[in-house]
Amino acid sequence: MRTVVALGGNALAPSGEATIAAQRERIEATADQLRELHEAGHDLVLTHGNGPQVGALLRQQEESDAPERPLDVLVAETQAQLGYLLQQALDERIHASVASVVTQVEVDPEDPAFGEPSKPVGPYLSAEQAGERDFETTDVTTPEGETAHRRVVPSPEPRRILEGERIETLVGDSEPVVCGGGGGVPVTVGDDGIEGVAAVVDKDHTTRLVAERVGADVLVMATDVPCVYADFGTPEQSRIADATAAEMREHLAGGEFGEGSMEPKIQACLDFLDAGGERAVVAGTEDVAAAVRGDAGTQIHPG
């Protein structure tokens, strides 16, 4: 069985804390779950977010007089950072040859997202902190249900994975593969060749492209909440344990999911099921193995 697991950038950096020690701790706990799946015969493909990590690099740049690196290069750096940590944690447990692929995704240079920054990156900020910064921010809801603010950058739609063929070959070897990190490095492909662009692609949409490309059976969105909640952040908030794609579409149309957080995850799950996927799950990073068994998270079926 081919199983794609997307690890949320926030879920790997507790409370927006992007220290390496904190991330190692989370990654090692998640790797224990992944070992269980590997031993049960799953061909694993891992993607990951990079919101806190790329936010930390942007902040370091603001405070440094070292030569500035463009945003596409910072995204590539986060792929190396998290790919390295995941490889080490998995190699120790699985004794396999885990490979991380620096992955580029093609985006449309005319994508309207370039004019409307919407992707939250970096730590949660108070209203006072957000007011002091000279970048654009958006209101977000923390996993604890509190209102906070985060920096936003453009987030165009991913259209094609440039390394797709290579990733398929690696997955065919039945060894875990890490790819599409941070949504992939956004590039345009034109007559003059490949050019990086200043954006952070949503890793949920890129994960769906990866899942389709490798013909995944199951897609797991591992995040910092244990499941999807209907009416999230309201007094009526309630857990969704099991739903059909049609039912999730109704919740989505009702605007019940956080924009830029749960909403893209659900959209990616629905797109995956529409393209022939058997099952999509949203679950906490600590429940990945149980989620794949059908025992945790929010299980979404084609219906």
Ligand SMILES: NC(=O)OP(=O)(O)O
């Ligand atoms: N690139 C991306 O979507 O990262 P997060 O999942 O950390 O927001």
